[in-house]
Amino acid sequence: MTLVSTLILAVVGFLAGSLGAVVGLGGGIIIIPVLALYFHLPFPQAIGASLVSVIATSTATSSVHVERHVANMKLGMTLELSTTLGAALAAMVAHSIHRRILGMLFIAFIGYSAFSLLRHMWSARSRETETEVSAYTVRRYPLGLAASFVAGAFSGLLGVGGGLIKVPVMYLFMGVPLRVATATSNFMIGVTAATSAYIYYGRGDIRLEVVVPLVIGVFSGSMLGARLAPRLHAVYVQFLLIGVMIFLAVQMALRIASGGLN
Amino acid sequence: MAYEKFTPENQGSKSTDRWVALILRIGAYGSVALLLIGLLLWAAVSGLLGMRVMRVGVLLLMATPVLRIITLLFLYLHARDWKYALISFTVLLIVIVSSILGIKL
Numbered sequence A: 001m002t003l004v005s006t007l008i009l010a011v012v013g014f015l016a017g018s019l020g021a022v023v024g025l026g027g028g029i030i031i032i033p034v035l036a037l038y039f040h041l042p043f044p045q046a047i048g049a050s051l052v053s054v055i056a057t058s059t060a061t062s063s064v065h066v067e068r069h070v071a072n073m074k075l076g077m078t079l080e081l082s083t084t085l086g087a088a089l090a091a092m093v094a095h096s097i098h099r100r101i102l103g104m105l106f107i108a109f110i111g112y113s114a115f116s117l118l119r120h121m122w123s124a125r126s127r128e129t130e131t132e133v134s135a136y137t138v139r140r141y142p143l144g145l146a147a148s149f150v151a152g153a154f155s156g157l158l159g160v161g162g163g164l165i166k167v168p169v170m171y172l173f174m175g176v177p178l179r180v181a182t183a184t185s186n187f188m189i190g191v192t193a194a195t196s197a198y199i200y201y202g203r204g205d206i207r208l209e210v211v212v213p214l215v216i217g218v219f220s221g222s223m224l225g226a227r228l229a230p231r232l233h234a235v236y237v238q239f240l241l242i243g244v245m246i247f248l249a250v251q252m253a254l255r256i257a258s259g260g261l262n
Numbered sequence B: 001m002a003y004e005k006f007t008p009e010n011q012g013s014k015s016t017d018r019w020v021a022l023i024l025r026i027g028a029y030g031s032v033a034l035l036l037i038g039l040l041l042w043a044a045v046s047g048l049l050g051m052r053v054m055r056v057g058v059l060l061l062m063a064t065p066v067l068r069i070i071t072l073l074f075l076y077l078h079a080r081d082w083k084y085a086l087i088s089f090t091v092l093l094i095v096i097v098s099s100i101l102g103i104k105l
Helices: A003-023 A028-038 A043-067 A073-094 A099-124 A141-158 A163-172 A178-202 A208-231 A234-257 B014-044 B047-078 B082-104
Strands: A136-138 B004-006
Touching: A003 A028, A003 A043, A003 A208, A003 A234, A003 B014, A028 A043, A028 A099, A028 A208, A028 A234, A043 A073, A043 A099, A043 A141, A043 A178, A043 A208, A043 B014, A043 B047, A073 A141, A073 A163, A073 A178, A073 B004, A073 B014, A073 B047, A073 B082, A099 A141, A099 A163, A099 A234, A141 A163, A141 A178, A163 A178, A178 B047, A178 B082, A208 B014, A208 B047, B014 B047, B047 B082
Parallel strands: none
Antiparallel strands: A136 B004
């Protein structure tokens, strides 16, 4: 642990956290490839570090959502029945999956995330954002539980939050208003990430010298991002983030092709 | 599971939301404060002491989601909402059992 590497990690966390908060994504999708590619961290350690930063941002932002009564904690707790199972099972099998396959799954996940962002930007042009939440009936619990299981498994396997899987299912299929779906998903992410983080911790894949500066950076970055978001043209930030994601995905593909992923 | 109708009012109660928000806030800000203090101690005073404070901070952060489940379990029990008390208890059980199993495997 050196002072220089500590500072660089804090800056990386800060950038990922602030970009993510403006767009509404966790920083995990940037943090993990950066740690694996440029800090030459073994993939499980990059995932462990990301999981702890995901817990920090989810906890801080959901405290605000809960206080404003936007998150539906009953729905969240119900769906946690399956996110935690998915997260635990995935974290248990993660170390026996070949790093190269994990890397390819991660690239696929970056692709899916970039696609979701683009689609969201496209539909946001016409749709008014909802301000008031009216009464709603939650339907299709089995589907929600299944989607949450998948989201949990992605979280345990790849170290991401999995909001991009849960939010559309809650909003489109379960009848949950978008604002509530986003807040509830965020509320669940802390428990989901913690479940797999314990397993990574037990295996020694949560390294203080990486996690501490990263969490401080991501935490302060996401606070700044959340403050700046209403004042920024989110479209430019979304394009920037999509560009960064595509760049990292290509770099990871090249690294996997040359066999250099730790 | 039956369809469930929610309104902004019955999603939770004001006091439940306040308690949970408080636990989350203490966990998030308290642990990040410990990480900062630990980092400063590590850089300026003593590496060993700094590392210890940082470890406590990371453990507090990782424990916060579970503290949140326990808080909700007690709040649901207090409100005699047996269905959600049982759900909270089951989630708690899954998290504890899987982390013990996962570390041993």
